[in-house]
Amino acid sequence: MDRIWHGSWIAVARCDEVPAAGDFRVVEIGDQSVLLTRNDAGQWRAFHNTCRHRGSILCTEAQGRLRGGRITCPYHAWSYDLDGRLQTTPRRMPTADFDPADHGLFPVAVDTWGGFVFVHLGPVPAQPLAEALGWMPARFANHGLDTLVSGYRRVVDVQANWKLVCENFCECFHCPPVHPELCRVVPAYREGGAWGLHRDAEGRSIAEPGPEYLPGACTLTLDGTARVPPFAGLNDAQRAELYIPALLPPNLFLNVHPDYVNSHLMFPTGPGSVRIVYDWLFEPRALADPAFDLEHYVALWRTTNGQDARNCEWQQRGLRARPFEQGVFMPQEFDCHRFASWVRTALRSPATGQSPI
Ligand code: FES
Ligand SMILES: [Fe+2]
Known part of the structure; x- marks a missing residue:
């Protein structure tokens, strides 16, 4: 947690979950x-959800509206303004030795992209969010991600370490046995990952690649049909790119389609x-x-996400x-190796920076 989660930009919410000051x-x-809010000017603010008096948490609910535009501690009622400055100590x-200016809330770096709020728990982020996002902003510039609204949310507790979930997202080698529904609409996945499948070990072509998507498909749904128009921009x-997966380690996964996005935010609980x-x-x-x-x-990814979590x-x-010390990656699992290498580097040095996969 210290080396990776406390030293990376973490996607934590959609911006419209905190609509106003x-x-x-x-x-x-x-x-x-971490407490997310917006100050009177509408700017994002994030703080450790901890009072500077004797350390109680401040907000006990997951979401709501701060009474009187103040963050008030439930213990001895110290209150802070929306910029985290200590205002009253009833x-x-x-x-003579107490200066309220020394007792503001602990700030947390906060920024937004694509309609997601990100926070960084480190004292100084190793890189700005825009840099950590790498190729993603340019690739999704026309998708209007910041304008999208959640039509359906599922929150699921999965009994697996977060790194297994990341590795799972990094490969489609598992698709044929695990995801029959996904393979129906993306037949290229049937062969075990849609990568290097038509070449031998020397890279020579040994078969003609089949169609990537179900003929006539417009998006990734159970039958490939769309019911809403593609994103306006x-x-x-780009309308013909039916599926762009993106992972910003450690916790943001995007399955991007021309007319909707299936996003995952991950939070370790143990x-x-x-x-x-x-x-x-x-x-x-x-x-x-x-x-x-x-x-x-909803049907395709709800099924597919559930299959991944189960695996x-x-x-x-x-x-x-007890004898299992390490596994082995197959060639199709090259992105797992990239992710594992990123983890190893981050464990050695906390300020290595992020880059999307
Ligand atoms: S711990 Fe917050 S007011 Fe005392
Ligand atoms: Fe999967």
Whole structure:
């Protein structure tokens, strides 16, 4: 947790979960509780959810509105403004050595991209968020991710270490036995990962690649059909890119399609467990359509996400075998190796920076 989660940008919420000044949301990253709010100018503010008096948590609910635009501690009622400055200390007897300016809330770095709020628990982020995001902002510039709204959210506790969940996202070698529904709409995955499958060990072509997607498919749903128009900003080539997976380690996964996004935010709850928040994001005009068919869009990834979580739990259990010291990656699992290398580097040096996979 120290080397990776306390030294990386962590996606924690959608921006519209804190719509206005004085609204708040509390997020838990391991044993760290972070309070997100917006100040009177509407700017994002994040603080450790901890009072500077004697350390009580400040907000006891996960989400809500701060009464009177103040963050008030439930223990002795010290209160702070939306910029974290200590404002009132009711019933305190005056002493010469106490300066309220020394007792503001502990700030946490906060920034946004694509409609997600990110926080960084380190004293100084190793790199700005925009840099950590690498290729992602340019690749998704026309998708309007910041305008999307969650039409459906699932929160699932998975009994697996977060790194197994990341590795699972990094490869599709498991797709044929695990994801029959996904393989139906992306037949290229049937062969075990859609990478290097038509070449021998020397890289010579040994077979003609089949179609990547189900013929006629417009998006990734159970039958490949769409019920809403593609995102307004996409060009023709981008409309034909039915699936772009993206992982910003350690905790943001995106399955991006031309008309919706399936996003995952991951929060470790222990060495062998993680809470995953899955959202299905749409343009507001899609959700506003009375004929909008949510189930049509939710079914594929709800099934697929569930299959992945189940397999990570089975792997977590299997890893307990006393003789098991290490596994082995197959060529299709090259991104697992990249992720594992990133973990190893980060464990050696906390300020290595992030880069998306
Ligand atoms: S611990 Fe917060 S006011 Fe005392
Ligand atoms: Fe999977």
